[in-house]
Amino acid sequence: MKRLMYRFLAFFVAFIAVFPACPGQATFQWAPLDTTPAFVERHLSPPAAFADTAAIAAYLQKALNELHADAFLEASADSLVYRDSSCTAYLHLGPRYEWLELGRGDVEEALLDAAGFRERLYHGRPFRYDQLRKLQERLLGYLENHGYPFAAVWLDSIETAAGQARAQLKVARGPLILMKALEVEGDARVSPVYLRNYLGIQEGAPYDQSKVLRIRNRIRELPFLQLSQDPLVDFLGGQATVRLLLDKKRASRFDFVIGVLPQSAAGRQENNRSLLVTGTFNGELQNQFGLGERIYAEFEQLRPQTQQLELQFNYPYVLGLPFGAG
Incomplete structure (x- = not known):
């Protein structure tokens, strides 16, 4: 499979090097070597025109990547013919690859189960790059979250023939951290x-x-x-x-409102009046002792002989234990 990728990269570099810059719009067409025009029309129908040759190069890369993702691992543009403002690419499609086997190698059963590996999904099924990539990511993710941040996952003993692929999973955990x-x-x-x-x-x-x-x-x-x-x-x-x-970060706050109201003194003459102090106060203290604690107090007096007081206290992780008090 590495050879197939190198083959495409070599073509792409050569395309950029020899394909002249087009001053205006350019047209493009595929010339299939081992498939039908109907397949090309169905899967690879290019735009009617491109802004320039750089746009053609981007389209070629995208089209071949999509073919590879659809299990046509050998897909490549074998040669390129440029005339005036038109470009023709000769397409080698190759067979649509299937998994013959993706073996467990020496990877532990518990690790494969944690990553959701099922051997039947890699036998007689189309070869999917994204499916393989996600499996590798799940294996790496599990190892990175269980003490092995330097783990590596790759395929070993890769064999491809007659449209079939066989490989073995390999995992190197690296040191326990x-x-x-x-x-x-x-x-x-x-x-x-x-x-x-x-x-x-x-x-x-x-x-x-x-x-x-x-x-x-x-x-x-x-x-x-x-x-x-x-x-x-x-x-x-x-x-x-x-x-x-x-x-x-500033988190503690204090808010208060104070007012003064006249009131008649109970049992006193009408002209003998006193003042009633009214108000509300609420305050919140956050992490004042560095323990992540929260202290909240609210006091209210709006009428004579009527007072309300509310206190809240939250202390997380009492004595370092995984629970708090509040």
Whole structure:
């Protein structure tokens, strides 16, 4: 399969090198060598005209990529004829490839199950680049989230003949990487215990790429912290250190309204009056002790002898445990 790709790349480079720039519109047509004009019309019908030769080159690349994705792995423009403002490309299509076998190789059963690998999908079925790419991405994603950020996945023992393909899956896990610590820089005051629990990154746990990628969004959800730059990860000696540049963000607030109303003193003469102080107050304190805590208070007095007081307190990850009090 590599030879097929090299063949197309060599043609594409040659096309750019020898195909002269067209000053106006250019026309293009396919000349099929091993398929029918009906197939070309159905699958590859080009536009009536192109703005220039660069547009033709882009169309050629797109058309051949689509044929490869549709399992015509040998598809190529074998030669190119240019006359005035017209271009003819001679198409070699080749057979539509099917999977004869995609073997498990030495990949563990549990890893294949986690990636959703089913051997029957790679036997007697059309060869799909996107299907194979997604399988490789799922394998890599699982490994990267379970302690192996330097894993590699590839195909080995590749054989192609008579429109059939056979290969073996290969996986190299690389070294196991464990989380070492979270290092925080900046003017934010926050407990490392709170931060580890909130981000789900615990010292000694296998490295998890998905949690690192979620850090920015998780920090953005906090009203009292902000990231000054993307998280940095240092790998050294089988351990990963996540470095965060955190700055504090104003989150605490106080609002109050005070008023004065005259009132008649109970049991006093009508001309003997006193003043009633009325008002509302609410305040919210966020992360004042660096523990991610929230304290809320609301007080209201609008009528004589009528007062309302509401207090709320939330303390996440009590004693470093994965639950809070509130």
